[in-house]
Amino acid sequence: MSKQTNLPAGVLPSQSLTNYNNEIKQSLQAGFEFTELLSTVLQTTSPSELLQAIQGLMKLRLGSNQVQFPHQYSTADWFLLFTTRLLEINQVTDFSLASAPDHEELGVFLAGTGTKVRYQFSEATRSGAYFTEIESDKQLFYLDFAARKLTFNSKDIIDFFMVQPTTQILPAESDQVINVLLDFAAILAKNLEFEIDYSILETNNEYRYQTVSAELPSQILDKLFIASAPANVLMQPVESGFGARLVLTDELELRFLQSEDNRQLSKYWHFEVLDAQGKASLLNVLVNFPFIQRWYLENREVLEIQPAQPTMVADEVKVEVLQPRSI
């Protein structure tokens, strides 16, 4: 006859608290993994290891009911850490990484604009994020991990360097900032084989900066002609095809013409920037030649370079979404 007790049914002590223990173990394991990844990010000299570790950090879910990690950096911060570490590995020093004193947030200052403005990544997902100037909210490029691509944003770049009223940025300052951005893009392409869409920053002499217009009001070219005279620049018709050429310096020429290629369906007007060293982009021209810049901004609705906005890749799902252009 077994002894009756008034005890409730229980678990064996050896089997108790296992879930609890596992949960903590998992969290600590994740925490350990996290520090390993972060150490790699901070110490590695290998760009691909850096990218892998950063993506690992983004994937990791830290913390549970049992173990809290109250102070965490955001996905946007990991993008910025990746960017600045990659520059550091390549001995580029024209930037300064800044950390908020009272919470976990990173920002970066770039040579040229100094401490005038600060940059961060925004709208960050694990697939990609916009490199953004905080005050003006101008998105200078989209860094796409999923498609391994960097796309410069012509429209916001122009807005930021030429239109925005709050922060005056001098031509020399623009050039410096742009150089840092270009350095980063070049490193991405070289070290990690990212595809780069330079858009308005493209320096290849052969590149055609396509505008949004197939048809132009006839006066657009006349306006440029009139504006070029006081600047002592002679606007001439191009030798073949229809359009204009402006010899800006001994080594720099801007062309604006209608695309001739009949095989191409598009007959959009485009710019060409030719320079002896192959270092000048359309943006350089706009920044350094005020009469062209004025003309461009006054007629922007027809002269805007396309694609004006970077192609976005939605998180996880690889579907290309074309941003609507403002017309």
Place this chain on the structure above:
Amino acid sequence: MVENAKTTNPELIGKLDEKLGYLSDLRQAILVQDDRLVFELLARKKYQTQVLQQPGQSNDDLAEMVANLKPQLSHLLANKLIAYLSVAFPFFYYKEIDEGVYQIYFGNWWDRRSFGYLDVLDVKFVFDTTEYQKLTDSVALSKDNQRLNTEKITNLTKQNEHLQQLVDGQSQRDMQKGSLRAQIDEVTNARQGLFANGKLKEQRDELVAHLEELQIQDEEAKNARTQIIENNDQILFYSKEDTILSYEHKSIMEKFGDFEAFETAVAHLYTAYLATLIAKEEKGAFGDYE
């Protein structure tokens, strides 16, 4: 038989010999590329009086024979002439629009003007009179730092300012009209009363006149936007013309120093060119310009 004809028609035979001689000379001159001689043969009197400065004798009756070859002759002679002109008048460009017919373009800039024709056989510019007049006018005005269209542009700009004010003043006018109508009603009602008098009528007429004036301005404002755009197009057209004229003037100054020197050079083009051909001939160098 031959002997007979020569003795019976010595005069006719002589004339035919002269024609044959002329054609043979011209043929030879073209073969050895003696442009100077070709020019002389095509207009002997002009050559003798202007180049040699002697009394000349016309050979028009002989030159007449090759009148229908003018396009080919012009095409042939243009070769060296245009090479010479590209140095003497570096701002002119030529386009052969038909055999031997050369259109002149002034400059290599955007929307350069077609400026007339080059008469190769006469070695003469035939400028488009309207375009040339614009150039001489703008040169004269430039002495007072004025451009050809300065006045027109100023007037159009003023007109646009006025139109813009009309557009901007719409809401203010609407308010004024409301208040005027209220006042007119008031006066009208008062007039119907016992104490109607001339002074009230006068007051009413004044108010109505003011209202009508505002309504006219409203009408003007309605068309103002279209007018402003039209005026802007006009301003652009005139500015472009001024820009082109300033380039033309500038290139003349760069080559000739002043406009009169240019005009002189244009007037003496024939003698200057022929003198150059003679000088080349003496050096024994043909076709230097090719």
